Amino acid sequence: MDIMLKYIIKIFNFIEYWFQRIVIRLYYYCYYFVKFGINRVEYKQMPLFRGKLLIKNNGKCKLGNQLTFNSVFKSNPMGINKRCTVFIGKNGQLTIGDNCGFSGVSIYCDSKIHIGNYLFCGGNVSLWDTDFHPLNYIDRRDGDNSKTQCSPINIGNDVFIGANSIILKGVTIGDKAIIGAGSIVTKSIPENQVWAGNPAKFIRYNHQP
Numbered sequence: 001m002d003i004m005l006k007y008i009i010k011i012f013n014f015i016e017y018w019f020q021r022i023v024i025r026l027y028y029y030c031y032y033f034v035k036f037g038i039n040r041v042e043y044k045q046m047p048l049f050r051g052k053l054l055i056k057n058n059g060k061c062k063l064g065n066q067l068t069f070n071s072v073f074k075s076n077p078m079g080i081n082k083r084c085t086v087f088i089g090k091n092g093q094l095t096i097g098d099n100c101g102f103s104g105v106s107i108y109c110d111s112k113i114h115i116g117n118y119l120f121c122g123g124n125v126s127l128w129d130t131d132f133h134p135l136n137y138i139d140r141r142d143g144d145n146s147k148t149q150c151s152p153i154n155i156g157n158d159v160f161i162g163a164n165s166i167i168l169k170g171v172t173i174g175d176k177a178i179i180g181a182g183s184i185v186t187k188s189i190p191e192n193q194v195w196a197g198n199p200a201k202f203i204r205y206n207h208q209p
């Protein structure tokens with residue numbers, strides 16, 4: 001009797017799990033179908049969402065195939081501490097290639113951010129192509145954000161960015177480069193290299209076939 005009850009509970013949990021997955025995925029599909037339409041987001045295929053992505057597109061946004069945005073705590077065992085957020089300013093152009101994964105990422109694009117294919121973007125990473133505020137204190141007092149410095153970010157293919165890293169304006173990261181956890185990247189990184197630290201520095205080469 002006990003064994004039967006155990007199996008009934010197992011079957012019930014299994015059905016509930018898959019039912020939830022299907023319903024939640026369907027919900028996100030419908031929600032982002034509308035949201036991407038309103039925000040004029042171009043996409044090849046609807047990304048996989050685990051939790052809600054906050055997105056505001058005032059410029060141009062193109063998304064590739066097979067993207068994942070993890071925004072809830074349990075969606076990544078490393079422990080995400082914020083939702084994925086994507087903001088594109090009126091002069092901004094964001095392009096994301098195929099097969100990229102993001103967990104609690106913060107993307108703020110005021111000029112241009114290009115991301116290639118197969119980006120493994122660790123938890124809570126930030127990609128900011130702008131300083132957000134002008135460096136001159138008079139302009140800041142005047143609230144004149146038109147003088148804010150911004151410069152494009154370019155990320156190649158097969159890049160791995162460690163958790164909690166910040167990629168700042170004007171940075172290019174070459175193909176297959178690796179960024180250590182908690183790095184602040186202020187300078188461009190050539191392909192096939194490992195960089196880490198604050199500010200990120202060369203650690204070693206990463207030559208692979």
Ligand SMILES: CC(C)(COP(=O)(O)OP(=O)(O)OC[C@H]1O[C@@H](n2cnc3c(N)ncnc32)[C@H](O)[C@@H]1OP(=O)(O)O)[C@@H](O)C(=O)NCCC(=O)NCCS
Pocket residue numbers: 078121122123161162163164178179180181182183194195196197198203
């Ligand atoms: C960058 C990384 C891949 C390097 O791994 P590794 O090749 O095994 O390198 P080592 O551990 O041998 O370290 C080599 C050197 O780099 C330094 N280093 C490694 N990672 C670093 C980091 N994140 N920040 C600063 N320095 C770092 C080490 O202190 C060491 O310095 P030393 O030669 O002066 O002693 C790894 O440390 C890392 O940060 N992985 C990312 C993990 C992550 O965030 N995953 C995503 C979760 S969602």
